[in-house]
Amino acid sequence: MQFESFSDFLNMGGYAFYVWLSFGLSAILLISLVISSNNNHKALLNKIAQQQSRENKLRKLAKQRQNDASSDVQEVVS
Amino acid sequence: MMFEANLSYRAVFVLVVKRDLTIALRHRDDIFNPLLFFIIVVTLFPLGVGPESTTLTRIAPGIIWVAALLSTLLSLDRLFKSDHMDGSLEQMLLSPQPVFILVLAKVFAHWLITGLPLILVAPLLAVLLHMNELSYGALILTLLIGTPVLSLLGAVGVALTVGIKKGGVLLSLLVLPLFIPVLIFATSAIDTAAMNLPYSGQLAIIASLLFGSLTLAPFAIGAALKVSTN
Amino acid sequence: MWKWLHPYANPEVSYHFSVKLTPWLTAIAAILIPVGIVWALAFVPADYQQGDSFRIFYLHVPAAMLSMGIYVGIAIAAFSSLVWQLKLADASAAALAPIGAIFTVIALFTGAAWGKPMWGTWWIWDARLTSELILLFLYLGVIALHNAFDDKNLAGKAAGILSIVGVINIPIIHYSVEWWNTLHQGATVSKLDKPSMSVEMLWPFLICFLGFSFFVAALGCKRFCTEVLARNSMRPWVRALATAQEKK
Numbered sequence A: 001m002q003f004e005s006f007s008d009f010l011n012m013g014g015y016a017f018y019v020w021l022s023f024g025l026s027a028i029l030l031i032s033l034v035i036s037s038n039n040n041h042k043a044l045l046n047k048i049a050q051q052q053s054r055e056n057k058l059r060k061l062a063k064q065r066q067n068d069a070s071s072d073v074q075e076v077v078s
Numbered sequence B: 001m002m003f004e005a006n007l008s009y010r011a012v013f014v015l016v017v018k019r020d021l022t023i024a025l026r027h028r029d030d031i032f033n034p035l036l037f038f039i040i041v042v043t044l045f046p047l048g049v050g051p052e053s054t055t056l057t058r059i060a061p062g063i064i065w066v067a068a069l070l071s072t073l074l075s076l077d078r079l080f081k082s083d084h085m086d087g088s089l090e091q092m093l094l095s096p097q098p099v100f101i102l103v104l105a106k107v108f109a110h111w112l113i114t115g116l117p118l119i120l121v122a123p124l125l126a127v128l129l130h131m132n133e134l135s136y137g138a139l140i141l142t143l144l145i146g147t148p149v150l151s152l153l154g155a156v157g158v159a160l161t162v163g164i165k166k167g168g169v170l171l172s173l174l175v176l177p178l179f180i181p182v183l184i185f186a187t188s189a190i191d192t193a194a195m196n197l198p199y200s201g202q203l204a205i206i207a208s209l210l211f212g213s214l215t216l217a218p219f220a221i222g223a224a225l226k227v228s229t230n
Numbered sequence C: 001m002w003k004w005l006h007p008y009a010n011p012e013v014s015y016h017f018s019v020k021l022t023p024w025l026t027a028i029a030a031i032l033i034p035v036g037i038v039w040a041l042a043f044v045p046a047d048y049q050q051g052d053s054f055r056i057f058y059l060h061v062p063a064a065m066l067s068m069g070i071y072v073g074i075a076i077a078a079f080s081s082l083v084w085q086l087k088l089a090d091a092s093a094a095a096l097a098p099i100g101a102i103f104t105v106i107a108l109f110t111g112a113a114w115g116k117p118m119w120g121t122w123w124i125w126d127a128r129l130t131s132e133l134i135l136l137f138l139y140l141g142v143i144a145l146h147n148a149f150d151d152k153n154l155a156g157k158a159a160g161i162l163s164i165v166g167v168i169n170i171p172i173i174h175y176s177v178e179w180w181n182t183l184h185q186g187a188t189v190s191k192l193d194k195p196s197m198s199v200e201m202l203w204p205f206l207i208c209f210l211g212f213s214f215f216v217a218a219l220g221c222k223r224f225c226t227e228v229l230a231r232n233s234m235r236p237w238v239r240a241l242a243t244a245q246e247k248k
Helices: A006-014 A016-075 B009-026 B028-049 B053-076 B081-085 B089-096 B100-126 B134-161 B169-196 B201-226 C003-009 C010-045 C052-084 C087-119 C127-148 C153-182 C199-231 C236-247
Strands: none
Touching: A006 A016, A006 C199, A016 C010, A016 C052, A016 C087, A016 C236, B009 C052, B009 C199, B009 C236, B028 B053, B028 B100, B053 B100, B053 B134, B053 B169, B053 C052, B081 C199, B089 B100, B100 B201, B134 B169, B134 B201, B134 C087, B134 C127, B134 C153, B134 C236, B169 C052, B169 C127, B169 C153, B169 C199, B201 C010, B201 C199, C003 C010, C010 C052, C010 C087, C010 C199, C052 C087, C052 C127, C052 C153, C052 C199, C087 C127, C153 C199
16 A cells, blocks of 8 residues: 555545546546447347237237128128 | 449549539539648637747648548548439449549549648638748648548548448547547657658658558548448 | 357346346446545555656546457347347347447546646647547437437347448548547647556556456446346236336
């Protein structure tokens, strides 16, 4: 340990502002990059899932309509 | 535009240059607007910095060169745009002639239209900025060798952004950093000439940049155009 | 000879591979970075000339080295995508570009914060700082081009061409800036000599550098996964993944 006490460590030999500014800002930048990357990943997966469920719903509706139409035809025939 | 399969490379080159020059002469404001921009930007500097001739002499090479960069950038936008809009660019890429020649011809024609007038006007602006009399030759020579480099490098950026709707601002972001070496060596050549020292070294470096970009840039432009017209 | 590589050209295989790789890389980075930083902050003796401000070095130099290394990596990926038509290489280039830009910003900022107590000013037009600034512009150009296209594959190709042009230009820009700097030396404050590294200073530096490299690798893997998913969002395996994720 190069410093006598914790307050000495915080003081950084008089360069506290510059040292902690650069370390702090770098940490903030890197952490926010990590968070945004993770968020992007999750958002993308959600988007794909959403799109898929929407397509499934549309497909189901289309099938239903087709069934309805064919039953209508049957009614007319009978 | 019709291409016969057995045209020689030189014939293709001349044909494309002629075509582009004809089109440019029909739209004269495309030539004059960047030139006017160049002149106006240069006249703004004395108004902003002040009319002392010593300051102006000191910063004249930088101003003229930066203004030349900006006006080249401005004129680059229309290098491939109209051809892309009316589909003749795709025709050109589909033709049996090598893309290298076609692209080189287009860039050369563009330089004739926009670079050459810049060089002709530059001495006039140098007078306005009280440029050192010893450095006029250097100014002309650096512009003569340097502006083709700008056109070639800029064409890479234009080829990349031609398919994008708001390509204009993006183009400057892509291309301006690549212009830096030319700017540094050109202004330093002019400064050196003002001190009555030999500036052939800087000219040689700009010339090597020119030949480097002359051989490499057309490949990049061709590849970029293929991506953009996809 | 290269046959073992072929399965990894399949997006699904390489996706699962990098998903598996990510926690290991993250773990190594999570061990190395705190060790290196604490060592650098608390245990390294202060520089006899620069005092404790020297500790910024352990952040500044790795960031600067990585910012350049990542750009070269992007250009290599772009080149291999251009030559061998590897679409995944484009995905990795797209994944790396923002990381490189962040490291460039860190290198610039820590350089300024180090320069203020040493040179007395936040910014000087020093050759290395100027080249780093131009590198940031090149990064921003690549990222902007990536975002300008709707089609991710087209974006990857266009940005790849730009990054190759940029990497050819980087040495030219660097040497021209260096030359420009020596030419205009008169106005600048006298530069400090490179601190000669003693062994006790070298070790924490190496640990910091390795730690940040593993950090880049881990985050790059994560972002690469996202890019692969985005480019293959219509494939069944991606859809199965997405539904599985949603059910959780």
